[in-house]
Amino acid sequence: MAEFETAIAGAGIAGLTAALLLSRSGRQVSVFERTAVHYEVGAGLQISPNAGRILEQLGLGPALDAVSVRPQAIDVYSGSHLKPLVSMPLASAALRLGAPYRVLHRADLQRLLLDAARADPSIRLALAAPITDVETLSGAISFSIGGTRHAAKLLVGADGIRSAVRHFVDPGQTEIAAQRTAWRTTIPAVEAPEELPRDHVSVFMNERSHVVAYPIRAGKEINVVAIIEEDWSGEGWAEPGDPDEITRFFRNASSVLTALINAGKAWTRWCLRAVEPSGPWHRGHAVLVGDSAHAMLPFLAQGAAMAIEDAAILTRCLAQPGFDTQAALQRYQALRQPRVARVWRAAQQNGTIYHMSPLAASFRDATMKALGGERLLARYDWLYGWKQNG
Template sequence: MMPAATIVGAGIAGLTAALALTQRGSVVTVLERAPELAEVGAGIQISPNAGRVLDALGLGPGLDAVSLRSRGVRLWNSAGKPVATLDFLRHRPDAPFRLIHRARLIEVLAEAISKAGVILRLGERVETLPDVGLLVGADGLQSRVRRELNGTEAPFFTGQTAWRAVIDDPDPQPEVWVDAFLGPGRHLVSYPLANNLRNIVAVEERAEWQEEGWSQPGDPAQLRSAFASFRGPVPGWLDAVHDAHLWGLFRHRVAPRWHDDNRVLIGDAAHPTLPFMAQGAAMAIEDAWALAACLGTDPDQAKALARYQVLRQDRCTRIVAMGDANARHYHLGGLRQRVAHAALRSASTFRPSFLLSRFDWIYDHDPIAGV
């Protein structure tokens, strides 16, 4: 019999876990400190590995109605000249990459948990962790559950600050691509969203310390100034930015301890990642399925939680490390950039399948079959 569960946090991790646990017979309560599930955040990418979980939970049609299918990733230098193309649609035509506004994904999940009978308690600030049979810490970067399990930790400021913005995109292109423009000390990623919107994430190296989190307002004029040397469509996109948010990028270690006998971590609470592999939400979604599957197949809760960490820790650690490496590769300058970009152009032209296959271990992973 599935244990009753209390989940702290109603983000992507918490809501996906609530649905996965409920579908296996658990009685689930979700505690969220915000007074409502407001429209916050920006665009996210749902790669096929996470999409398999959402499809298995019955969310595929709802997601398809509010997302776009990406063909792949195009890399450009800051002058707007092509570097490489990763055509994921051609490489895996039956495995969609969905581009979606975070708020739309939250809406789909929230509707699903409501229909499933999950109890959602908004405006619940958890000052003291409740003593319950199963407590799931889906409470993000500042996780109280993580602190209880691992003690206080000091994250490391990477010297990088990111901007997020969503703009109107009244003239969408016939094909949907994620475009990444790479320059010395900075890069910018953009892609379209449903309802004629476009997501922008721009990362620059800067010495001053920024508070962690992505809710700080930023000055669009400063964003335009920081990327004034970028060409191609970038100036037009940035001219359309009216509201932007800033956040400092901090490196956290993957939590050594994910659980005890009745508390467990998922998502950013367990393995915060830098936004350079677009896998933060995907890992949280994978976690949610793995946790529910482990609890659903082993009546010994302590053993089920231990198995969950074994299944997830190495994969998440590897993805976090790959994101850390990309943070360096994206910002090369001078000779190092010319050499790296020449190698990417050559691989994209003459060995595209090799370039694409480097990511097979991420995108071809099937969380459903892996538990």
């Protein structure tokens, strides 16, 4: 007899969103998190309307607004040009799409999801409780936590890129190193270069690198991520990066970009990895959501957004009248995989587009300019305009 109705491995964005949605659909949910909680891990996160809508349905809109910024536009700069090539108007797009685009600190989102989960009597949260050794059980699934075996009717693997649940579901699927690193820092907004618009997302494209900057913490800080092509394969999300190294890398960039990089005092360095979204994403009574199923490169800012969408669709499939667990999990994968694979590929493609050599970049820039910001942004309506019941 299974002790848990629904067990979730991982209290990241995927796990906590799934817990909240599944609980609201009438399930008893137990979340097991490996660490003793890690608020400050990571830095900025862009939450586009497709995912923001789901968080708003959970009643988190006001809490999100208190810690985030709704940027007016995404400005794209090329090489050492001081003016943006295009400016994609997010504020008007929000009106068209019926939901805002928000930018915030990952820890703030994590904290507000955790607070909502703690306030929910149908969610039990266990910290320092890593799930290991997942095995099939007749009509259920079994796993270990600290050497003790447990059983659940359903196990949701929201345990990130190094997923123990994926090891059971799809043992052959491993992460791919992207030969790129993300250097990350946050700076007080008052220390950012004057020319940097405080209420915009700014993307600086260079040969073999790009930099993204946007406000977080209700505008008090600027999140800066520099993506560099380099062959470094460190582990973890928060390895220190030498400020001299990153400053040297961008010493010949535009004056705004150089000033922005120089303003960063404490950098972390993160080796980018991905997981092919080819699946399978379920086996027996176990299913994968978020990075465990399909970690993607961050060049479309959609990893967390796809995790949030996964949680919504999984919940809907499990609540479908007449569906047993197997039918629900099959339906979940059938609904999610084509969209996630498209987003995954588009993120990869952006990596190539952002890092072009000068000759290719001149064609890219001319095309972007000819299209203009509004039309460029409208090309993403398939992504940002997505609705779970649409």
